[in-house]
Amino acid sequence: MSKDCRRRRTCRLCGGRDLALVLKLTPTPPANAFVAEDAKSKDQPCFPLDVFFCGGCAHVQLLDVVDPRLLFEDYVYVSGTSPLFVDHFAEYAEVVIKRFKPKPGDLVVDVGSNDGTLLRKFKDRGLRALGVDPARAIAKRATEAGIDTIADFLTPRLAVEIRDKHGPAALVTANNVFAHADDLAGLRDAASGLLAPDGVFVFEVSYLKDVVEKTLFDTIYHEHLAYHSVKPLRRFFEAGGMEMFAVERIDVHGGSLRGMALAVGGPHPADGSVAKLVALEEKSGLDHAATFQDFADRIGGLGRDLKRLVAKIRANGKSIAGFGAPAKATTLMYHFGIGPDVVDFIVDDNPLKQGLYTAGHHIPVLPSQALYERRPDYVIVLAWNFAGSIMAKHSVFKDMGGRFIVPLPRLEVY
Secondary structure (H helix, E strand, O other): OOOOOOEEEOOOOOOOOEEEEEEEEEEEEOOOEEOOOOHHOOOOEEEEEEEEEEOOOOOOEEEEEOOHHHHOOOOOOOOOHHEEEHHHHHHHHHHHHHOOOOOOOOOOEEEEEOOOHHHHHHHHOOEEEEEEEOHHHHHHHHHOOOOOEEEEOOHHHHHHHHHHOOEEEEEEEEOOOOOOOHHHHHHHHHHHHEEEEEEEEEEEEEEHEEEEEHHHHHHOOOOOOEOOOHHHHHHHHOOOOEEEEEEEEHHHOOOOEEEEEEEOOOOOOOEEEHHHHHHHHHHHHOOOOOOOOHHHHHHHHHHHHHHHHHHHHHOOOOOOEEOOOOOOHHHHHHHHOOOOOOOOOOOOOOOOOOOOOOOOOOOOOOOOOHHHHHHOOOEEOHHHHHHHHHHHOOOHHHHHOOOOEOOOOEEEEE
16 A cells, blocks of 8 residues: 555444444556646546445445545635535525524634635624634635634634634634545544534535435545435534534535434424434435445446447547546546546636646646637536536536536436
8 A cells, every 4th residue: 555545444433343344446546646748648546446335334434545635725626616506505604693692703713725715604693703724825825815714624723723722712613624534523523522512513515315226326436535424423423422413404515414413402392303314314224235236237337338438429529528526536537537638628717727737637627718729529517516507607518519418416417
């Protein structure tokens, strides 16, 4: 194993050792490891994408842990480039403020705060906002834009320092990062240590039930170490002196879970939603390893269908580009064998990615204007969770004779 990757031997939620391999995807480089022109001729190391099921608590996870500094310190994803996410975070802040009624001047700490898009919504409502994010350049820009951001990983020790300096938090949020930490217990305990006695920890994660039912396997990559469901999370929070008192299913990322937890005995009683989803998960078989064999079979079927389609397109002399260079595209392209021999270039609206080359395959990433300058015949929408808005925004491309291929949740051509 590389010095940049190690394999853990225990479940990161319950500490158990009853771990079964249930899905083996093609190894990839870190999904966001874009390279510049002068590095595109160099090979990048690939790391395993093996998914394990814990027989003790039913948690689904990667055990191969890539050095988080390699993954996050030079991060290139920013929330603010997606209008859908800006709208989502506006709705998110509104819902949380309405439900928990923080007072003006109360502290909100966002873990993995990125460019501060969510925190700005809270700050605009009169709350104090503090971000914690290890992506140094993004944290610096967020601070310069008025959202104070600590460029670091949140640990229990850092939580003590923040609380000593800023006071306890009414809210701690963690969105699409509660799946990123190898030491989830440390992150849980840090959030708990930051909270005031009546404070609430709110987190969003991709929901395993949606991942399995919709075959969203491309959400599996090295940054995402955990694939969460409610049943093991309930037990995990209880072990840390917290209660997961409410959950909501939301639409982002193809299907996500918004969880809410606080100290045991806190002011918000369980609303029944946790028990309801646990029962639904048990009915769906998410607490049985055998369920994931069917998942693997469906992934294989999707891959065969997509490869047949692109092979036919290429055999007819047609050109193919990609739209969107999200992390999930690395998993999809590697596992389905869609490389530079198939896709000529990829367009993306994130200026941090433009002019770079994708992880491993080193396909050039260009501004979306390249669709109209180079005029490919087909575009694979790799950012499939934004397919509707992408196709609406670029309807002129379709009017010019171009066609969109949406690979997931089911293969469709528009």
